[in-house]
Amino acid sequence: MKKIIVVLLVAFIMIQFFPIDKTNPPPTPGMDFLKIKNSPEKIVKIMRTSCYDCHSNETKYPWYSSISPVSWFLKNHINEGRKHLNFSTFAVYEPKRQLHKIEECIEMVEKKEMPLESYYVGHQDAKLTDEQRSDLVQYFKRVKEDTERGIMFNK
Template structure:
């Protein structure tokens, strides 16, 4: 039993030599959702607190993201989040794709699927109140309508 514990401890120490990359891509203010959609401060604050760590290039890595293997799990969540929706590069999406992303945002917030429950473990401030959910949903719907009008106007 003692040998097993030693092997596990040595393995744990060894994996610490393989840290995740915690650098963020450079900011692109002209492509960021909050800027191009002129988000009100209240909405911007909510999105930055509850969404931007996983869905932007502005991730703030918590202390536990420096400890393997937890760091690998955190980095995977961030990579997946950015792959599905990256607010930092929202302007590069074609208008129809923006509409689809906005529909997904509405759906995920309505169904309380975002933010993930696991995210709350280290980020209690990210938990959305009913009022914040309502505000986000209404805002996303307004942006979606504006985007639809823009698509129709440009036809």
């Protein structure tokens, strides 16, 4: 039993020598969702607190992101989040893709699928109240309508 504990401890120490890359891509204000959609401050605050760590290039890595293997899970989660939806590069999406992403935002927030429950473990401030959830959904619905009008106008 002692040997197993020693082996596990040595393995834990060894994996600390393989840190994740915590470098965020450079900011692109002209492509950022909150900027291009001229989002109200109330929405900006909600999204920066509850969405932007995983769905933008503005991730704020918590202290535990320096501990492997937790850091590996965290980095993979962030990469997947950015791949699915990156608010920092929202302007590069084609209008129909933007519309689809906004529809997904509405659905995920309404169904309480976002933010993820696991995110709350280290980010209690990211937990949305019913009022914040409602505000966010209403905002996304307005953005959706504006996007649909833009697509129709450009046909």
